[in-house]
Amino acid sequence: MSSMVKKRLHQGQLVTVVSVLALLPVQALAQSPYVDTSKLKPHVHMGPPPIITAPSHIMGRAEHQFKQIAVENTPGAADKVAKAKKSAKISAGIDGSIKTVAAQAGHRGAEGFLMGSLRKDHAGAYKGDDGEKLQFGYDRTMGQFVAGMTPNASTELKFVGVMDRLSDDKQPHHPMDPNTTNRHVGKGFLTFKNIAGLDTLQLHGTGIDLHREADNYSLRSNAGTKMRVNVDREIFELGATGTFKLNGFENAVGVSVKRDDHNAQRFNVTAGDVINSYRFPGVEQTGLSLWGDSKVELQKGSRAKLGLRYDYLTAEATKGNVTPTTGNGFFDQSASALYSTYYGVNDTEVTDHNISAKVKLEQDLSISNGMLFGEIGRLVRTPSNIERWHALSGPTAGRWIGNPNLNPEKHYKAEIGVEFKGDGYKAYQRSKPEGNAWKTKFSAYYDKVNDFISLDKARGQSGVLQSDGATVSRNVDATLIGGSAEFEFNINRNLSSRLVATYTYGDNDTDNRPLYQVRPYEAYWLLDYTDDVGVAGTWNVGSKVRFSGRQDRLDDDNSTALGMDNDGVSGAFTTLDLYGGLQLYNQVGISLGIDNVFDKHYNEHVTGEHVASTTKSAVTAPGRTFFVRAVANF
Amino acid sequence: MTDISRRKLLGFSAAAAIGASMPSLVFANKKPLSNLTLWGPPVGPSLALAHLTNNGNTRKLVDGLNFKAWRTPDQLRAGIVSGDMQISGIPSYVGANLYNKGMPVQMLNIMTGGLLYMMSSNDSVKSLEDIAGKTVTMPFKNDMPDLVFQYITAKTGMKPGVDFQLTYAATPMEVVQMMMIGKADIAILPEPAATATILKGKMGAVNVRRVLSIQDEWGKATGGPARIPQAGLLVNKALVDDHMDVLKALQADCVRSTQWVLNNPANAGILGEDYLGVKAPVVELSIPYVNLETTLAVDAKKEMEDFFTKLAELSPKIIGGKLPDADFYIGL
Numbered sequence: 001m002s003s004m005v006k007k008r009l010h011q012g013q014l015v016t017v018v019s020v021l022a023l024l025p026v027q028a029l030a031q032s033p034y035v036d037t038s039k040l041k042p043h044v045h046m047g048p049p050p051i052i053t054a055p056s057h058i059m060g061r062a063e064h065q066f067k068q069i070a071v072e073n074t075p076g077a078a079d080k081v082a083k084a085k086k087s088a089k090i091s092a093g094i095d096g097s098i099k100t101v102a103a104q105a106g107h108r109g110a111e112g113f114l115m116g117s118l119r120k121d122h123a124g125a126y127k128g129d130d131g132e133k134l135q136f137g138y139d140r141t142m143g144q145f146v147a148g149m150t151p152n153a154s155t156e157l158k159f160v161g162v163m164d165r166l167s168d169d170k171q172p173h174h175p176m177d178p179n180t181t182n183r184h185v186g187k188g189f190l191t192f193k194n195i196a197g198l199d200t201l202q203l204h205g206t207g208i209d210l211h212r213e214a215d216n217y218s219l220r221s222n223a224g225t226k227m228r229v230n231v232d233r234e235i236f237e238l239g240a241t242g243t244f245k246l247n248g249f250e251n252a253v254g255v256s257v258k259r260d261d262h263n264a265q266r267f268n269v270t271a272g273d274v275i276n277s278y279r280f281p282g283v284e285q286t287g288l289s290l291w292g293d294s295k296v297e298l299q300k301g302s303r304a305k306l307g308l309r310y311d312y313l314t315a316e317a318t319k320g321n322v323t324p325t326t327g328n329g330f331f332d333q334s335a336s337a338l339y340s341t342y343y344g345v346n347d348t349e350v351t352d353h354n355i356s357a358k359v360k361l362e363q364d365l366s367i368s369n370g371m372l373f374g375e376i377g378r379l380v381r382t383p384s385n386i387e388r389w390h391a392l393s394g395p396t397a398g399r400w401i402g403n404p405n406l407n408p409e410k411h412y413k414a415e416i417g418v419e420f421k422g423d424g425y426k427a428y429q430r431s432k433p434e435g436n437a438w439k440t441k442f443s444a445y446y447d448k449v450n451d452f453i454s455l456d457k458a459r460g461q462s463g464v465l466q467s468d469g470a471t472v473s474r475n476v477d478a479t480l481i482g483g484s485a486e487f488e489f490n491i492n493r494n495l496s497s498r499l500v501a502t503y504t505y506g507d508n509d510t511d512n513r514p515l516y517q518v519r520p521y522e523a524y525w526l527l528d529y530t531d532d533v534g535v536a537g538t539w540n541v542g543s544k545v546r547f548s549g550r551q552d553r554l555d556d557d558n559s560t561a562l563g564m565d566n567d568g569v570s571g572a573f574t575t576l577d578l579y580g581g582l583q584l585y586n587q588v589g590i591s592l593g594i595d596n597v598f599d600k601h602y603n604e605h606v607t608g609e610h611v612a613s614t615t616k617s618a619v620t621a622p623g624r625t626f627f628v629r630a631v632a633n634f
Numbered sequence: 635m636t637d638i639s640r641r642k643l644l645g646f647s648a649a650a651a652i653g654a655s656m657p658s659l660v661f662a663n664k665k666p667l668s669n670l671t672l673w674g675p676p677v678g679p680s681l682a683l684a685h686l687t688n689n690g691n692t693r694k695l696v697d698g699l700n701f702k703a704w705r706t707p708d709q710l711r712a713g714i715v716s717g718d719m720q721i722s723g724i725p726s727y728v729g730a731n732l733y734n735k736g737m738p739v740q741m742l743n744i745m746t747g748g749l750l751y752m753m754s755s756n757d758s759v760k761s762l763e764d765i766a767g768k769t770v771t772m773p774f775k776n777d778m779p780d781l782v783f784q785y786i787t788a789k790t791g792m793k794p795g796v797d798f799q800l801t802y803a804a805t806p807m808e809v810v811q812m813m814m815i816g817k818a819d820i821a822i823l824p825e826p827a828a829t830a831t832i833l834k835g836k837m838g839a840v841n842v843r844r845v846l847s848i849q850d851e852w853g854k855a856t857g858g859p860a861r862i863p864q865a866g867l868l869v870n871k872a873l874v875d876d877h878m879d880v881l882k883a884l885q886a887d888c889v890r891s892t893q894w895v896l897n898n899p900a901n902a903g904i905l906g907e908d909y910l911g912v913k914a915p916v917v918e919l920s921i922p923y924v925n926l927e928t929t930l931a932v933d934a935k936k937e938m939e940d941f942f943t944k945l946a947e948l949s950p951k952i953i954g955g956k957l958p959d960a961d962f963y964i965g966l
Contacts (some may be wrong), residue, residue: 084900085918110841150839153814426908433684433701433909493688532689535893538901586900 033241033254034293034307035358040381040411042453043506044517044564046612047386048181048212051164054104054117054144058082058091058631059591062098062121066136067621068604069546071500071524074429076540076581078589078631086587086633093629096595096622097124097137100629112149118142125170129601129620135172135220136619141165154193161186169610170219173617176229177220178610180213198242208235214611217269226269229279233262239289249296258287262385263319266392268326276326277393281335281348282319283385288312301364311354313382317389317404320348324393335391342401342458342466350388352408354380368420375416381409386612387453387473396468400612403473405463407451417443428488429496429528437490444483452478454508455516455614457558469558471614476510498526505553508561514553516564519606520572521549537584544577551605556616565605566616573602592628599624667877668697673713674723676703676910678825678924679745679865681902681917682891683723684909689894690887695880703910714739720870721884725778726938727945727953729868733962734954738871742964743885744934745892747925748862749825750779750848753832755840756819762790762851765820769799771813772822773806779822781945781952782848782862789855814838822848826912826920833916849925856944863938866931874964882966888928896926932965 049063059082061072082089088105099122106115121140125133141163148158166181191202215228239256264280267273291309298304320336339345358377365372383406390402419442423435431437454476460467463474482504490496501523506515528542550571555561579593600623607617672687674680680703686692687701704710704719713719714732721742724732729741758764772779780802787794794800801818803809806827812818814834823831828844835842853860867888874881895902903918910917931938942953950956 080898080900085903085915108836110836110839113836150837153838153840155839430904430908433687433703532894535890535897537898583898585897 033252033291033309034295034305034360035291035309035356035377035379037289037309037311037354037356037379037381040379040409042384042387043515044455044609046609048164048166048178048183048210049610051162051183051185052119052142053162054115054146057102057117057119057142057144058089058104059629061627062095062100062123063140064098064123064622065610066604066607066619068606070502070522071526071544071546073544073577073579073593074496074498074526074528074540074542076528076542076579076591077530077538077583078581078591078629080538080586081583081589081631081633084586084633088634089631090633091629091631093591093627095627095629096625097126098122099124106146110150113146114148115144115146117144126622126625128172129603134619135170138169139167154195156189156191158189158191159187160189166610168219171611171613173607173615173619174611174613176214176216176227176611177218178212178214179218180211181610182209182211184209198244200241200243202241204239204241206235206237208233210234212264215269225271227266227276228269228273229264229266231262231264231280233260233280235260249294252293254289254291256287256289258285258289260285260287262389268331271326274324274326276324276328276331277391278319278322278324278335279392280385280389281317281322281391283315283389284318285313285315287314303362305360305362307356307358309354309356311352311356311380311382313352313354315350315352315388317348317391320391330395331393333393335389338391338393338399338401339404342464342470342472343403343405344465345403345405348404350404352382354382354408356380365418365420368422369425370418370420372418373416374414376414377411379411379413381411381453383408383453383473387455390473390612396466396470399468399470400614401458401470401472403463406453406473407475409453409475410450411447412450413445413447415443415445417441425488425490428498429490429493429530431490431493439486439488441486442484445481447480447482449478449480451475452508454478455562455564457562459560461511471562476508478515479505479507479509480515481505494529494531496528498524498528500524507553508555511561513561514555514565516555516562517606518551518553520551523547533582533584537582537586537589539580539582541580542578544579545574546577547574548572548602548605562614564607564614564616566603566607566618573600575600575602586633588630588632590628590630592626595625595627596621596623666697667695667880669700670696670698670720670880671700671702672721673702673704673710673719674910675710676705676906676912678749678895678917678920678926679892680723680910681895681906681921682745682888682926682928684905685891685894685902686884686887690883690891692880692883692887695877695883701909714868717870717872720873722868723865724868725865726863727778727781727942729866730938730942730958730962731952731954732868733958734956739868740871740874740964741931741938741962742867742869742881743888743931744863744866744929744938745888745926746864746866747927748847748849748852748864749828749924750782750862750864751823751825751828751923752820752845752848753813753823753828753842754820754845755813755835755842757841759820759845762786762846763792765798766792767798768820769801769818770820770822771801771803771809771818773803773809773827775802778864779824779848781948782852783822784948785944786848786851786855810834813842814840816840820845825924826916828923829920830913830916833919844923847923856940858940859937861925861937863929863934863941866934869964878966881964885928885930885966892926892928895921930966931963935960935963938963 090103092101102119104117119142123137128134143163145161150156162185164183169178171177186207189204195201210233212231217226237258241254243252262280262283265275266277268276289311293307295305323334324332356379360375362373388402392400421439424432424437425439458464458466458470458472484502487499503521504519506518525545530540554565556565557563576597577595581591583589603618672683674683684701687699693699809821810831831842850860899918899921903914906917907914945952
């Protein structure tokens, strides 16, 4: 289903396309495996927001933690300026309380290519439900460069560097603010064609450095105990991928090794800046992944794809036995002691052997360019560090203890979908000269999850030895079901409309209760018009109606469950966005609009977390918001 | 007179012809025109045709104005001869040939001043004279690129087969591929194939340069402007007789849409991908080199006659044995 709904622009992954300028190639940086377990994430995202990569620097809307929409406004006239094949581009704008400036430049020749991109966002407070300004805001600087050499037609060497520095990230719903989140990513790719019997051979390496600082006094007044947290994480990965054809099968095989070091400590500043918790106690992980994919055309109009993957991981909390020395018994407990207290686990070294597989069949249909697909798979996810190693000591109800004893999460997932389109459909707002230009897609999935990793409160339930209300991790069985429907119609090349609807269901089968943080059903309706400005340019107007249903299946009681869900201020809500734009000579453009025209007061059911928090959050989303962005190229 | 050969019609794309068709719906002037299709090859001037079918004023006079790209010379030839293609993009000299053969056709306009370029991956090639002793590859033997190139080289005193070698390929894209794999290093190509060569070369570590404009060389060789009235719209005479109002609107739209394409290359690139099947970046980056400008045929008469005369020096059969008379050039 996820493919049916466009993700927010800022949610691009690092390994996706980085082609932002005319002369850079549109090609994947890495040859991604079909079974990619690294993309499996915990049920709830808790941590820094996704990195915004260069393709979204110039025109992408700023990330907003408390406004989470699945379907963006349709790109308008000004986006053509941003995407024009020019060497340099700049943009600046205001989006409610967020100001943005961005610039990019690049060049590609036969011998190589170079691209640099920079963006800066400054977010300020906005009014909440009660009319008072919320403790919200951040400063964010994002940069990216891509450099490459093509010494000959068979060889390409490419480097990608990404910087994302988030500061003064105020969290109105949380007791701490991350005042520094610095992420630096470097990737290198060396690709050969037609070598050693392979069509392609790609060697790649990745280095990621994360440094994060948070406290409860720099960005807010605090007369009580001052605390701060430092987080450091370094990840290095090396890998190789080869592709080859054999007897009509297109095959790919790959191997990668990974090293991941993760440290975090909390300090009591008031008491002399002493460590009072080893939150991530020197977690060192080493992984190995082997994978192979194959795809084949079974017969005309019928295709099959198969993938197999093995992930090995060994991990250890190297500082598991280090005990804080604050003199307060609630805090002075080592990670190992906490694991033992809550789960009876005495070994801080674990090993996972995960085997995943997936197969997909596609069948072209004889009516309306139809295509039917079905996919089944077993996908295994290793627990995240928060789920497995978190060791936040303190008063019992405030503790958050990961579980080294967790089993990897096993998804047995089946998905089916069908798509039809008219002969004249090329894309939304793009019609061919002949034929009806419409498209419709439906898909649904059923995901039976064994050993689903659930956050919970310690109540002495199976596998948990305490009943003190601390946040814990445990394996349960769960069921996830979802579906989506989408219809697009280009009435003509000027006027188009689009409907998207999604539904998700989640249940904790073991405890017979709803899963927390399951998105309510949603629907989006977009209507877009575009036309010429004489012979000089183009303009567009559009509207987007978003309807979000009320999520009645809640996990909102922390005495019987996790208690993370909040019924919200408004439950179901409907918002209207109006937007438009103008561009002249494909060189200058302006995009502007009003989000939430009727100033609807609402909050998202799924809380947008920049921090690890399981407490209820009901932060009001922005009300009526004006935005404008100017863009130019050279 | 020479026949309109398949190869010659293939040359339309090399010469950036533009076309149109109306399937047997020529009525009296008082009846509204319906289902008029403009035909054109997958090259730059067709962008203006594609644009005007969506945004032009001609739509007010025609119930169902469409654009179609013709894909094969056989399709084009059959369409013109049968009359199904009532308006068709075509190299100007081919239009003259058809007219002189007695076909009921007239030229409405010229939409490009030439879009032929010499491309090279050989660093030593910087001028026309540098092809001496080397091999030049081009599509469409004995058609537009070849004829023009023959005329230019002859004026410089160079003889193919003696001072340089000429090899031919069936299509422009075949020449592009030959350059990518090192089987050719000097080529005469029309747009957008010329731009495609540069972009593909950048992806494949082949440094292809636009060495010179054939239009410039034509100007030097003829002593005239650096411009070749290469292609425009050929219209069925019945349409001229019965629907001059539509042609007037169409000509005005061609002028307007040509300017829109020049002003909005990124938008035109997407339009080109959707309507012509050529990748948007290639279309976008080729537009500055297509020399798009729309001139009414009667206003381009002298320039076209000069062009036809020069081609006739190679062989009068190229234009059907004589210059077309004044009736060939539509005046609105």
